[in-house]
Amino acid sequence: MAVHGNTLSGISVELPASDTSPLADEVRTGLQRTPKRLSSRFFYDAEGSRLFQEIMHAPEYYLTRSEYEILDTYKANLLAQFTTGERAFELVELGAGDGLKTKILLGFFADKNADFTYAPVDISVDALDELVIDLRQKWPDLRLNPRHDDYFNALEQLSEESNARRVVLFLGSNIGNFTPEDALDFYRQLHDRLQPGDLVLTGFDLQKHPAVIHAAYNDRQGLTRAFNLNLLHRINRELDANFDLAAFDHYEVYNPETGEARSYLVSQKAQLVQIGALAMTVPFQYGEIIHTEISRKFTRTQIEQLAEQSGFSLTGWFTDCKGYFADVVFER
Numbered sequence: 001m002a003v004h005g006n007t008l009s010g011i012s013v014e015l016p017a018s019d020t021s022p023l024a025d026e027v028r029t030g031l032q033r034t035p036k037r038l039s040s041r042f043f044y045d046a047e048g049s050r051l052f053q054e055i056m057h058a059p060e061y062y063l064t065r066s067e068y069e070i071l072d073t074y075k076a077n078l079l080a081q082f083t084t085g086e087r088a089f090e091l092v093e094l095g096a097g098d099g100l101k102t103k104i105l106l107g108f109f110a111d112k113n114a115d116f117t118y119a120p121v122d123i124s125v126d127a128l129d130e131l132v133i134d135l136r137q138k139w140p141d142l143r144l145n146p147r148h149d150d151y152f153n154a155l156e157q158l159s160e161e162s163n164a165r166r167v168v169l170f171l172g173s174n175i176g177n178f179t180p181e182d183a184l185d186f187y188r189q190l191h192d193r194l195q196p197g198d199l200v201l202t203g204f205d206l207q208k209h210p211a212v213i214h215a216a217y218n219d220r221q222g223l224t225r226a227f228n229l230n231l232l233h234r235i236n237r238e239l240d241a242n243f244d245l246a247a248f249d250h251y252e253v254y255n256p257e258t259g260e261a262r263s264y265l266v267s268q269k270a271q272l273v274q275i276g277a278l279a280m281t282v283p284f285q286y287g288e289i290i291h292t293e294i295s296r297k298f299t300r301t302q303i304e305q306l307a308e309q310s311g312f313s314l315t316g317w318f319t320d321c322k323g324y325f326a327d328v329v330f331e332r
């Protein structure tokens, strides 16, 4: 039985037994569904986080460059919005990853002596650990409150008393991984847990030429392919499974009518896969898919509707020069 977890850089991590771990639950239920499904939240083990950092530098993956440009261009404007009333603020980042773009804001805010705490939340202990080590080196005086947790557990904690204004960051098009229903539910939960005047800054990937989107998830270096297949490698390692990675392929499709990019793993032959830790045998037909990720692309109207239907006011709209991506401020 594999047991995972560690305690590094002051972050406490629980040690789940593998057969009751979130990954085990996901694999047990997801691979018995039709069509088979595994959630993208399990992509980010150490290797998945490393591969995602490479993807962010791939020429086809415009999302990171676009959002980087926006945050760099409008950092002073964002600080002005975050500090209205001269209250201290707490920057709570859901799914912080390596914080590549957030560091633009952190560096600028530190230079301006802004009174704030940074609270990165990530389900990947590897990503969070690396981020904390880097931040402590770069800005030893930065007030840091890291949490190895799921977005939704972290949201629960938001309802606890705080004198600081909450500014929730949800960058990198993480919102695109939610179905429309889940996205609305997410903002409604945020609305319930935040106080009037608190803010949410979300990075939305916008609808654009379908070929640009399609290429972003089919990079020529094969990074997205390796990232998708790494999920099977993780299951092999953590749940004693025997997926043959050479017998599965990466396939991605973008539907411009729905605005959804979907990633799949495709079985290249009829095969049986053993998941040792779950005492499970999973049959695959030739061509059968596992749906692993949805990446939704938005219109401005959809974003305005999300704000309105969840009770927020849209108070800031920032885009890159190509109009590919938008960082949007919702005020509670």
Ligand SMILES: C[S@@+](CC[C@H](N)C(=O)[O-])C[C@H]1O[C@@H](n2cnc3c(N)ncnc32)[C@H](O)[C@@H]1O
Pocket: 040, 041, 044, 052, 094, 095, 096, 097, 098, 099, 100, 101, 121, 122, 123, 124, 127, 149, 150, 151, 152, 170, 171, 172, 173, 174
């Ligand atoms: C696509 S990366 C984006 C990282 C960063 N926000 C950016 O813009 O570059 C998604 C990050 O969210 C984390 N994540 C995914 N699902 C999560 C969840 N349910 N709760 C907490 N973190 C999650 C992953 O571990 C990963 O580090």
